[in-house]
Amino acid sequence: MSLYDKFLDGSVIALSRIISHIENLRPGYQELLSRLYRRTNGIYRIGLTGPPGAGKSSLVNLLAGQLADDGRRVAVICVDPSSPFTGGAFLGDRIRMQDIPVDKGVFIRSMGSRGSTGGLAAATSNVTVALDAFGFDTLIIETVGVGQMELDIIDACDTVVVTLVPESGDAIQALKAGLMEIADVFAVNKSDRAGAEQMLYDLKSALEMRTEKSKWEVPVIATQALHKKNTEELLRLILEHKSFLETSGQLSHIRGLQLQKKVETVITRLVFRDISSNILSDGVLEKAVDKIMKGEEDPYSAGMRLYKRFKLGS
Amino acid sequence: MSLYDKFLDGSVIALSRIISHIENLRPGYQELLSRLYRRTNGIYRIGLTGPPGAGKSSLVNLLAGQLADDGRRVAVICVDPSSPFTGGAFLGDRIRMQDIPVDKGVFIRSMGSRGSTGGLAAATSNVTVALDAFGFDTLIIETVGVGQMELDIIDACDTVVVTLVPESGDAIQALKAGLMEIADVFAVNKSDRAGAEQMLYDLKSALEMRTEKSKWEVPVIATQALHKKNTEELLRLILEHKSFLETSGQLSHIRGLQLQKKVETVITRLVFRDISSNILSDGVLEKAVDKIMKGEEDPYSAGMRLYKRFKLGS
Numbered sequence: 179m180s181l182y183d184k185f186l187d188g189s190v191i192a193l194s195r196i197i198s199h200i201e202n203l204r205p206g207y208q209e210l211l212s213r214l215y216r217r218t219n220g221i222y223r224i225g226l227t228g229p230p231g232a233g234k235s236s237l238v239n240l241l242a243g244q245l246a247d248d249g250r251r252v253a254v255i256c257v258d259p260s261s262p263f264t265g266g267a268f269l270g271d272r273i274r275m276q277d278i279p280v281d282k283g284v285f286i287r288s289m290g291s292r293g294s295t296g297g298l299a300a301a302t303s304n305v306t307v308a309l310d311a312f313g314f315d316t317l318i319i320e321t322v323g324v325g326q327m328e329l330d331i332i333d334a335c336d337t338v339v340v341t342l343v344p345e346s347g348d349a350i351q352a353l354k355a356g357l358m359e360i361a362d363v364f365a366v367n368k369s370d371r372a373g374a375e376q377m378l379y380d381l382k383s384a385l386e387m388r389t390e391k392s393k394w395e396v397p398v399i400a401t402q403a404l405h406k407k408n409t410e411e412l413l414r415l416i417l418e419h420k421s422f423l424e425t426s427g428q429l430s431h432i433r434g435l436q437l438q439k440k441v442e443t444v445i446t447r448l449v450f451r452d453i454s455s456n457i458l459s460d461g462v463l464e465k466a467v468d469k470i471m472k473g474e475e476d477p478y479s480a481g482m483r484l485y486k487r488f489k490l491g492s
Numbered sequence: 493m494s495l496y497d498k499f500l501d502g503s504v505i506a507l508s509r510i511i512s513h514i515e516n517l518r519p520g521y522q523e524l525l526s527r528l529y530r531r532t533n534g535i536y537r538i539g540l541t542g543p544p545g546a547g548k549s550s551l552v553n554l555l556a557g558q559l560a561d562d563g564r565r566v567a568v569i570c571v572d573p574s575s576p577f578t579g580g581a582f583l584g585d586r587i588r589m590q591d592i593p594v595d596k597g598v599f600i601r602s603m604g605s606r607g608s609t610g611g612l613a614a615a616t617s618n619v620t621v622a623l624d625a626f627g628f629d630t631l632i633i634e635t636v637g638v639g640q641m642e643l644d645i646i647d648a649c650d651t652v653v654v655t656l657v658p659e660s661g662d663a664i665q666a667l668k669a670g671l672m673e674i675a676d677v678f679a680v681n682k683s684d685r686a687g688a689e690q691m692l693y694d695l696k697s698a699l700e701m702r703t704e705k706s707k708w709e710v711p712v713i714a715t716q717a718l719h720k721k722n723t724e725e726l727l728r729l730i731l732e733h734k735s736f737l738e739t740s741g742q743l744s745h746i747r748g749l750q751l752q753k754k755v756e757t758v759i760t761r762l763v764f765r766d767i768s769s770n771i772l773s774d775g776v777l778e779k780a781v782d783k784i785m786k787g788e789e790d791p792y793s794a795g796m797r798l799y800k801r802f803k804l805g806s
Binding site for chain 1: 522523525526529530744747748751752754755756757758759760762763764767777778780781784785790791792793794795796798799
């Protein structure tokens with residue numbers, strides 16, 4: 179039996195291997211993705227992001243468990259940008275991941291930038307295709323929001339939950355920084371802590387002020403993952419947003435845009451490969467650097483000169 | 493007088509405007525960079541990175557002041573990845589930046605991913621060209637190390653100082669995460685705090701174990717920026733590393749590799765522009781997405797098909 183057949187047969191080990199194959203861009207991965215894509219059913223993607231210590235992992239565990247109890251086939255991707263400075267947090271997250279209800283058939287995959295060649299956002303999107311093709315119908319992607327890369331991943335989700343905690347600072351400040359644009363649901367977790375009421379109030383006020391582009395009113399909910407308080411209500415809000423996307427036609431609109439992006443990414447990667455192999459093959463780059471070091475040329479002129487040489491045909 | 497003439501005349505306002513021009517990739521920025529590059533003298537770049545709260549800004553202020561006192565012309569770039577979750581820290585950094593000794597002629601520029609179109613690493617490198625051409629001979633680049641993007645920036649420096657604090661976690665863990673590879677000097681700041689001795693010991697032990705590729709022995713120094721303790725010694729170590737790079741011939745080797753990268757970046761950007769304008773111009777991307785949505789094609793096959801259409805000439 180081939181790996182792919184085992185995958186079709188429902189082997190989780192085969193799934194894991196196929197994910198690694200895709201992540202590492204091993205030969206034939208594009209063709210594999212083509213085949214997998216034809217088996218997808220439009221997995222529903224929930225993104226969950228927030229600052230370190232907001233209790234994201236606990237919320238993800240509870241949501242995954244509840245979804246599994248409702249009969250959904252759930253996968254979880256934990257995105258860790260492998261910052262050299264989050265060594266501790268990384269380990270902490272992996273320990274907390276053990277609480278994920280695997281006994282309910284929840285599949286977990288951790289992804290870090292050091293593991294995946296060529297772009298975490300593209301890798302996450304490709305792995306999603308494999309999970310979808312395998313038969314999962316709901317995916318939760320957890321990221322620590324630390325930069326553009328993580329925002330790109332979260333942008334590719336259908337419903338985005340932004341988790342804050344009372345001590346994560348001024349809510350208005352967070353909103354100004356662009357969270358308002360990405361959040362479909364706000365969860366103020368650890369809401370038994372001081373400052374929770376104020377944060378809820380501030381968030382709601384700020385959301386009321388904004389000019390509505392879509393007709394979805396972003397809800398704000400106080401949760402306590404530790405005491406399982408309001409987490410079912412949080413899931414209800416998430417699924418309400420899903421229904422909204424479906425009935426309003428926004429889901430197919432979003433997915434169209436995401437597909438555009440995906441096709442562009444595929445083209446870009448192939449062109450990249452050509453540039454590298456062409457430029458590196460006959461030493462023109464080294465010659466250009468020599469000239470620059472001698473002061474005969476500058477890198478910008480050299481780039482333009484070589485670009486003309488490898489110009490795109492049309 | 494043109495902006496460029498004012499720049500040559502030493503106007504800091506003209507410098508700031510030229511930096512904005514480059515950062516925003518305004519028409520003619522590549523030609524401008526060509527002209528600027530011809531005026532560069534090989535500015536020496538010190539990278540300083542570390543976790544939030546390690547006292548990086550204070551160290552940068554002190555180092556910049558000491559360098560200026562030594563007669564150097566110093567510029568500082570603060571890289572802030574504009575994380576939506578560091579709203580507070582961002583503000584804090586900007587306040588601390590006011591302590592930078594501008595009265596000693598130190599120029600400060602803050603760069604964030606939201607401000608610079610198309611890649612923070614490329615933007616930082618381009619801004620460095622402008623600073624170099626203006627006449628600065630020493631540049632300090634401060635980043636909060638949170639991801640690949642910041643590592644790319646730090647990689648492009650000549651001497652890298654990694655700043656840790658006793659409470660930033662297990663030193664060994666940090667080393668495992670890749671800091672050993674990038675650090676030329678380790679500074680354990682806030683060394684009056686508990687755990688400092690242990691961290692110094694752990695760092696030194698770990699460094700001793702590593703197999704030496706270069707002949708530079710990475711020093712570990714305990715500093716207290718707040719009490720100006722050992723910061724002159726830190727600068728001495730940095731400049732020692734600079735001498736090492738120069739006498740060993742490594743500096744010109746590093747710069748050759750960086751130039752290769754720069755030329756590649758210039759080519760890639762131009763090709764990118766072509767892909768976008770070609771693909772978007774005649775609606776082929778939209779047509780491909782239509783086909784995918786109808787289930788007649790998948791995004792990977794579509795990407796390969798369109799790639800062939802826009803294939804590179806050779």
